Amino acid sequence: MKSIKALTRPSIWEIKPYSSARDEFEIQDDNLLFLDANENPFNNNLNRYPDPKQFFLKQKLSELKHVKPKQILIGNGSDEVLDLLFRAFCEPFKDSILTLTPTYGMYGVLAHLNAIENQEVSLTSDFQIDVENVLKTIQKNTKIIILCSPNNPSGNLLDSKAIEQIIKVFDGLVIIDEAYIDFTNSRSWLDRLNEFPNLVVIQTLSKAYGLAAIRLGMCFASKNIIEILNKIKPPYNINSLTQDAALSGILKRDEVERQIKIIVTERNKLIIFLKQLYFVENVFPTDSNFILIRVDNANLRYKQLISKNVIVRNRHKQNLCQNCLRITIGTPDDNIKLINALKSI
Numbered sequence: 550m551k552s553i554k555a556l557t558r559p560s561i562w563e564i565k566p567y568s569s570a571r572d573e574f575e576i577q578d579d580n581l582l583f584l585d586a587n588e589n590p591f592n593n594n595l596n597r598y599p600d601p602k603q604f605f606l607k608q609k610l611s612e613l614k615h616v617k618p619k620q621i622l623i624g625n626g627s628d629e630v631l632d633l634l635f636r637a638f639c640e641p642f643k644d645s646i647l648t649l650t651p652t653y654g655m656y657g658v659l660a661h662l663n664a665i666e667n668q669e670v671s672l673t674s675d676f677q678i679d680v681e682n683v684l685k686t687i688q689k690n691t692k693i694i695i696l697c698s699p700n701n702p703s704g705n706l707l708d709s710k711a712i713e714q715i716i717k718v719f720d721g722l723v724i725i726d727e728a729y730i731d732f733t734n735s736r737s738w739l740d741r742l743n744e745f746p747n748l749v750v751i752q753t754l755s756k757a758y759g760l761a762a763i764r765l766g767m768c769f770a771s772k773n774i775i776e777i778l779n780k781i782k783p784p785y786n787i788n789s790l791t792q793d794a795a796l797s798g799i800l801k802r803d804e805v806e807r808q809i810k811i812i813v814t815e816r817n818k819l820i821i822f823l824k825q826l827y828f829v830e831n832v833f834p835t836d837s838n839f840i841l842i843r844v845d846n847a848n849l850r851y852k853q854l855i856s857k858n859v860i861v862r863n864r865h866k867q868n869l870c871q872n873c874l875r876i877t878i879g880t881p882d883d884n885i886k887l888i889n890a891l892k893s894i
């Protein structure tokens with residue numbers, strides 16, 4: 550791969566980050582009188598700025614994920630993490646990212662927002678990577694390849710040999726978005742972070758951990774990459790309510806595991822039901838908490854479900870997703886309601 554310096558936008562490499570009051574004086578001691586940040590001094594547990602480095606949260610994540618705290622960046626959702634990566638490494642009107650469609654829509658939106666070209670390469674008809682096509686599409690200014698595994702909206706894991714081949718050949722960054730990794734039995738690419746200096750892994754508390762409302766995304770990469778992102782992140786991007794909720798959330802791993810088991814059981818039940826439904830033509834294999842199905846007429850079935858108070862995602866307009874609906878797995882009760890709605894159509 551190219552050096553991190555060669556990959557970073559020159560203006561960002563040189564940037565001097567804003568130094569917040571909490572950056573300049575970090576020691577926590579109850580005897581210290583903090584008169585440096587223009588805060589209201591009356592304690593209500595929220596009157597002080599949050600820790601800009603999220604020390605305790607990174608400490609816990611480090612134990613849980615077996616990576617060093619210096620290899621972690623926390624964002625206001627994965628969306629902020631992606632935005633920071635684009636802004637750090639892709640020069641507007643010059644550089645590009647490469648994505649595999651159909652995939653998560655935010656990649657394209659954030660690329661557009663940052664005036665970066667999004668080179669789209671189609672997945673194969675079974676939603677796998679066409680490595681040859683990817684490698685031949687890479688240009689001189691392709692800085693980032695994003696691989697979503699398990700992929701949204703198809704639900705499947707991408708082939709790990711194909712991923713490895715791309716990481717090894719590409720001289721820019723490879724981001725693997727593992728938003729749904731907790732629903733699979735597959736190894737996370739985190740295990741191989743130290744093997745590949747150009748690998749960036751993104752995870753989130755929005756899905757399996759049941760904390761979409763707090764907005765917390767995690768980025769794991771080499772210390773050098775994280776250092777660059779730290780220079781440009783908003784100093785107080787993770788508020789203290791979120792830091793506290795994330796800390797207690799990740800400690801409830803047993804409860805999360807229990808819920809994942811229920812979701813996977815419900816998913817497998819629903820797959821069996823869907824496969825024999827008269828208007829369902831294909832139920833795509835899934836490693837996630839959702840199922841992509843092909844029906845006879847997606848727009849019609851989507852509207853009929855709405856009329857029964859069930860909202861699914863219509864993916865009809867996405868590449869390879871003609872007449873496809875994406876269904877998120879709910880609770881066992883939700884599943885009964887969904888099945889009844891489908892039966893009554």
Ligand SMILES: *Cc1c(COP(=O)(O)O)cnc(C)c1O
Nearest residue numbers: 626627628653701728753755766
């Ligand atoms: C839901 C989802 C995310 C999560 O984004 P947050 O901003 O962390 O809530 C990220 N990537 C993919 C592919 C998703 O489907």
